[in-house]
Amino acid sequence: MDFQIAAFLAVDGIANGAIYVLIALGTVLIFSVTRVLFVPFGDIAAFSALTLAMIQLGRLPGTVLLLVLLASIALALELVSLARHRKWRAMPWAVLYYGILPTLPALAAWLLLGATLAVGWQMLLALALVLPIAPLLDRIAFRPLADASVLVLLIVSVAVHFAISGLALLFFGPEGFRTEPLTRAMFDIGGIPVGAQTVLMVAAAAAFSGLLYLYFETTISGKALRATASNRVGARIVGIRPGRTGTFAYLLASLLGGVSGLLIGPVTTLYYDSGFLIGLKAFVGAVMGGLTSYPLTALGAVVIGLLESYASFFSSQLKETLVFASLIPILIWRSVSSLQVEEEEEDIS
Amino acid sequence: MSALLEIRDLSVSYGKVEAVRNVSLEIDEGQIVTIIGANGAGKTTMLAALMGLLPSQGRVSYQGRTLDDVDVEDRVAAGLCLVPERRELFADMSVEDNILLGGYTYRHNKALMRESFEIVYDRFPRLRERRRQVVGTLSGGERQMLAIGRALMARPRLLMLDEPSLGLAPLIVREIFRIIASLRDLGVSILLVEQNARAALETADVGYVLETGEFSLSGKASDLLHDPRVAETYLGGHT
């Protein structure tokens, strides 16, 4: 392998890594705030790309149906639970938040069917269609189990993933899609060809990571999210509702997932079940951060991207194996370093 | 005039075990009421139930309205606040962020936020010095101050304190009790749960003694302080 190839693979790996960064950050965000390891999160990314593909083909994306379905179930659950606690005054708000807001994008997609939109607007529409999915799934599947153990939540999460990818097969069919790229421009950086799409991917990952950091550090709503992750009882006794911050975490994570889907759509052919593998690789990256540290998670995701890229050069059949095998040293390292943390914590209390 | 908090026949169970049985208690505006009792008497359980963290039977009304179907977050917004026994601070965040989040229920009112910060920092200058420090690295006494400071930030009308002197050196205990007594000037009523019976009864107006889930004695704090039954069990025998 000469320098040229190594550099080429590095560019490719960093581009992949950028995507994993977004998805891994979302995974950590959801996990730390809600304790749910949201397995269908990769599906959210695939959904946004496939939804965009449908819009570009002039078809009504199945996501519209999914939203209406999920919103109806979530609204029904919410109204029943409000009625049980005799909170009649909260009902109009429930209708707004669970009934109207999530189905607005569906309505827009239906009205705009067949209209010619600029690529930017198509992307925005696809993103809007994908954003409410995870928060609604949270209300339906996870909120009723708020006090369950992490393991129970994980099992439910796997079940939700199977339901979602089954629906994806129904909505998008078994064939793969690619979306229109925003740009086809190529740069030449020191003799290595770099696509503008790659630059876009890296820039988006950097921008969203930066925004997330600012949000957590400077806004009270971001701090409320961290507080919920840090101590749920503590959050409740200052008046923060873990359920509500959970919804917000899902929304924010969906934004990251949705954007990453839009970014890979033009460079990878995506199928109804592609999301799972993407989500799983991002998860390996997140494990490096112990599912708590955002900077380490981002680093881990980039490493996974690079690893995948070089692995595919040496043996394309074994590339997935190599990526997942890297979990073993990561886990050993994590367990050694977390042992030290536990000892430190014992000293404090 | 009705009491600020009125509890009638409150019972709290963990499964089949009744940890608190048919207790009744009243707190008037501006009063400091203390509950003393041995380990495992049910003090923490009772406060958790009043906060809405545990389900309970019986009638509890606050500011004349029943607290049935009022969740924890709405109780906080109504000025019912708890400093829990385990403190429940946000360990990986800064002192200042912890205090800030105490004011979460009125977060859009920046002027009120600033005013409350001053109230907290004036009472706990130590917290102002350490405002950038991560909470996980604070000393036990500083954490206790922070827990009270965070609760004060919520602008409570009734502040429930669960063993504020737990694990603190005598000098700091005295300081904490001085601050608790001074909260009255802010118009805060207090429900104080303590192991340190002497300090608690010296600070409070009214005292209750909780024994295995039931009140065995109650009365003016100054009377309880000289009651031989209290002296023997809770004041270490000598008075």
Ligand SMILES: Nc1ncnc2c1ncn2[C@@H]1O[C@H](COP(=O)(O)OP(=O)(O)OP(=O)(O)O)[C@@H](O)[C@H]1O
């Ligand atoms: N989660 C729980 N499940 C079952 N029993 C519990 C639980 N929490 C407390 N108890 C029991 O309820 C009783 C009252 O406990 P509580 O914590 O209210 O006592 P306390 O008066 O606060 O004691 P201390 O002074 O030691 O803090 C104890 O017997 C305790 O073992």
Ligand SMILES: [Mg+2]
């Ligand atoms: Mg206790």
